[in-house]
Amino acid sequence: MKKMPLKTMLVLGILFFLPVIFLLFLYPSTHNYNALDIVDDNVGELQFFSSNSEAQIQLKDHITILGFLGSEPVNHVIAASNLKELVYDKFKGFKKFQIVLVLPKGSESEAEQLQKEINNYDDMRFWHYVFGEPNDINNLFNSLKSEELLNKNLFTDHVFIIDKDLTQRGRIDDREDREKQKNEAIYPLYSYDCIEVAEIKNKMSDDLRVLFTEYRQKRKGNFNSSSRRAEDINANAN
Numbered sequence: 001m002k003k004m005p006l007k008t009m010l011v012l013g014i015l016f017f018l019p020v021i022f023l024l025f026l027y028p029s030t031h032n033y034n035a036l037d038i039v040d041d042n043v044g045e046l047q048f049f050s051s052n053s054e055a056q057i058q059l060k061d062h063i064t065i066l067g068f069l070g071s072e073p074v075n076h077v078i079a080a081s082n083l084k085e086l087v088y089d090k091f092k093g094f095k096k097f098q099i100v101l102v103l104p105k106g107s108e109s110e111a112e113q114l115q116k117e118i119n120n121y122d123d124m125r126f127w128h129y130v131f132g133e134p135n136d137i138n139n140l141f142n143s144l145k146s147e148e149l150l151n152k153n154l155f156t157d158h159v160f161i162i163d164k165d166l167t168q169r170g171r172i173d174d175r176e177d178r179e180k181q182k183n184e185a186i187y188p189l190y191s192y193d194c195i196e197v198a199e200i201k202n203k204m205s206d207d208l209r210v211l212f213t214e215y216r217q218k219r220k221g222n223f224n225s226s227s228r229r230a231e232d233i234n235a236n237a238n
Contacts, residue, residue: 036161036210039190040145040168049102049130052111057100057128063211064162065099067194068141069129070155071107073114079157079194081118086200087208088127094212096164098126102140104154105131144168145190158191161207169211171203 043059051057059066065087069076083099091097103111111129132140137154145168148158161169174189192204 034210035214036169036207037172038167039170039172039188040143041166042143043162043166043168044140044143045166046100046130046132046140048136049132050105051128051130052108053128057098057130059100059162059166061164062096062098062162063094063164063208063215064097065159066144066162067099067101067159068137068150068154068156069101069103069111069114070151070153071104071110072153072155073101073103073107073110074117076155076157077114077117080114082194082197082200083159084118084127086197087204089122090205091208091212092123092126098128100128100130102137102154103129103131104134104137107131145170147188147190156191157194159194159204160191161204161211163211164215169207171207174203 045060046058049057065083067079067083069080073080080101088099101111108129108131111131115124115129134154138150141150141156144160146156146158146160148156150156163169168190170191171189173186175184175186189203193199
């Protein structure tokens with residue numbers, strides 16, 4: 001049997017060990033990173049709401065995208081479609097993920113019509129509508145940290161990320177690198193605009209991946225984070 005030349009053996013050895021060395025360098029970084037910021041830790045539950053599902057819909061123990069579609073949801077089909085195509089279709093396979101859309105009681109038929117508009121016979125088991133009295137909707141919304149307001153129909157095109165512990169996630173410092181370099185004032189990101197495709201496709205998708213990574217590492221018992229709390233906002237702004 002002909003002996004393999006030394007040069008060939010060296011090349012094959014490098015090709016084999018180089019990816020292994022690269023992964024070893026990456027490995028420590030997977031255990032220490034900035035988790036998605038907690039911007040509010042007092043989010044309300046859904047005990048005063050009914051739903052279109054046989055199962056009880058709750059925020060606790062779920063990773064939830066929470067939205068408020070108001071009394072005329074069909075008028076907001078673009079926002080709902082963006083949410084379905086850019087977020088729901090991408091993350092529906094993740095454990096305990098759900099989208100919950102809040103509407104006033106009496107708009108059940110409008111919700112069904114919207115569902116027909118946005119659903120192409122996909123698996124929608126983790127997409128829920130819940131219905132409540134205007135006062136309960138306002139109370140739920142007011143439990144969130146937001147720079148937006150509900151309109152007279154109880155609608156906003158902004159949605160919120162709620163984690164398993166009923167805390168709202170977002171970004172305390174949403175500045176881009178160039179803004180940080182110029183030392184511009186800190187501004188937060190509490191919610192995500194469904195009309196802005198780039199914001200949903202990039203920022204929100206990235207933030208959800210970070211949150212899923214956090215819970216995956218917690219299950220493995222090796223989560224270590226330098227996540228900042230909501231009370232840090234004032235300290236950073238001063």
